Amino acid sequence: MKANGVRLLVAGGAGFIGSNFIRYILAAHDDWQVVNVDKLTYAGNLANLEDVEGDERYRFVRADICDANAVGEIVAEGEPDAIVNFAAETHVDRSIDDPGLFLRTNILGTQVLMDAARKNGVARFLQISTDEVYGSLGSWGKFSEDSPLRPNSPYAASKTAADMLLRAYFKTYGLPAIVTRCSNNYGPYQFPEKIIPFFVTLMKENQPVPVYGDGGNVRDWIHVDDHSRAVEAVLLGGRPGEVYNVGGGNERTNIEITKLLLAAMGKPESLVRFVPDRPGHDRRYAIDDTKIRTKLGVAPQVPFEEGIRETVRWYLENEPWWRAVKSGEYLSFYDRWYRQKGRS
Ligand code: NAD
Ligand code: TYD
Numbered sequence: 001m002k003a004n005g006v007r008l009l010v011a012g013g014a015g016f017i018g019s020n021f022i023r024y025i026l027a028a029h030d031d032w033q034v035v036n037v038d039k040l041t042y043a044g045n046l047a048n049l050e051d052v053e054g055d056e057r058y059r060f061v062r063a064d065i066c067d068a069n070a071v072g073e074i075v076a077e078g079e080p081d082a083i084v085n086f087a088a089e090t091h092v093d094r095s096i097d098d099p100g101l102f103l104r105t106n107i108l109g110t111q112v113l114m115d116a117a118r119k120n121g122v123a124r125f126l127q128i129s130t131d132e133v134y135g136s137l138g139s140w141g142k143f144s145e146d147s148p149l150r151p152n153s154p155y156a157a158s159k160t161a162a163d164m165l166l167r168a169y170f171k172t173y174g175l176p177a178i179v180t181r182c183s184n185n186y187g188p189y190q191f192p193e194k195i196i197p198f199f200v201t202l203m204k205e206n207q208p209v210p211v212y213g214d215g216g217n218v219r220d221w222i223h224v225d226d227h228s229r230a231v232e233a234v235l236l237g238g239r240p241g242e243v244y245n246v247g248g249g250n251e252r253t254n255i256e257i258t259k260l261l262l263a264a265m266g267k268p269e270s271l272v273r274f275v276p277d278r279p280g281h282d283r284r285y286a287i288d289d290t291k292i293r294t295k296l297g298v299a300p301q302v303p304f305e306e307g308i309r310e311t312v313r314w315y316l317e318n319e320p321w322w323r324a325v326k327s328g329e330y331l332s333f334y335d336r337w338y339r340q341k342g343r344s
Helices: 016-028 046-052 068-078 092-097 100-119 154-173 195-204 224-237 254-265 290-296 304-317 319-326 330-339
Strands: 007-011 033-038 058-062 082-085 124-130 177-182 184-186 209-212 218-223 243-246 251-253 272-275
Touching: 007 016, 007 068, 016 033, 016 046, 016 224, 033 068, 046 058, 068 100, 082 100, 082 224, 092 154, 092 330, 100 124, 100 154, 124 154, 124 224, 154 177, 177 224, 184 224, 184 304, 195 209, 195 254, 195 304, 195 319, 209 254, 218 224, 218 254, 218 304, 224 243, 224 290, 243 290, 251 254, 254 272, 254 304, 304 319, 319 330
Parallel strands: 007 033, 007 082, 033 058, 082 124, 124 177, 177 243, 184 218, 209 272
Antiparallel strands: 218 251
16 A cells, blocks of 8 residues: 555544554654544544644534444545554453343444445554454464454454455455454553453552453453554555554463553552452463564563553553543443352
8 A cells, every 4th residue: 555645544543452553653654644534432532643633734613423424424524544443342352241232233234344445445444453353372372363363252253243244345346455353452441340450450549450260361461552563564565455463572471461550550469359250261362473573573572561650650650541431331241240140
């Protein structure tokens, strides 16, 4: 795809990864323009983008990606060169609690965006998927782009369905669509229901942290800026119809992560509570990122321990940000998922 004067439509840009990606793109490309289309669900927050609000290359439009009329108008009017779709319901526990919205936004919403791209001849459609579509690994091996898709949570199943639709739109209509499948992200502006910001904000208040099961589940962690660099590279150099895995090369058990956070915050290990497990909890994720490394020359740059220290510092320095998002709709989910289910 062309690299100059790109008009980008970012869906879901008010969330964690989308907002970091928009900030990254505007800093990296003087002549790019970004339209951010976001419904502003509980996870969408314009405060995440306060620093770019005044930038004339950036515009926000509030819309639901499932609304075909609204999306059709935005795409026809904006004539984007590319659409990058971050918009999704993203929290696995919420998908177990109530799957319906996940199917609507993550599947139907993606289809609506793809239809608008198709009708308006958009040159690239990049779907931000997840390694969770591959299911769970045992103690060895890694997910490659050819690994079978075996999603285990309603969230993962909805993301898998969208990936399959993307494939179908590429094969059937020739939509120039590409999929990235990234591992667990960490960094600033992550909604404090995901383990790292959730635990940091609990530890700050000397509250116990609920570790599911035996704490031995493994995730591969990547800094959100490394994810942004990978998405940029796939957008510019990726081949339509292909899938690219993105990983951090940092496999850690949840109890290791918890202890790292306790140490970074100077808090005692007595804050750890082992609580009943998440149903269907995937044991281990690990990414083989040979393809993106060799074909596009992309590799993660942020050293894990340093990234975690900086991330912890960011949450400690931005307490009003997380207090505001934790005070709203989040409280009823917290009560249902943790208190009523004996997980706290
Ligand atoms: P997030 O929950 O922080 O943000 C999601 C954003 O999408 C929010 O701004 C929300 O308002 C918006 N949104 C939700 N439903 C919408 C709708 N119907 N219409 C328009 N906007 C809507 O999520 P995130 O962690 O930033 O994840 C972004 C994407 O990356 C998702 O597609 C997710 O599946 C994928 N992903 C996330 C991770 C991770 O570790 N967080 C890892 C791999 C892939
Ligand atoms: P999460 O941040 O929800 O991301 P994902 O489920 O998409 O990987 O969870 C990361 C890991 O942390 C996962 O193995 C579940 C675990 N976890 C806990 O042990 N306790 C918690 O309260 C949460 C939210 C997650």
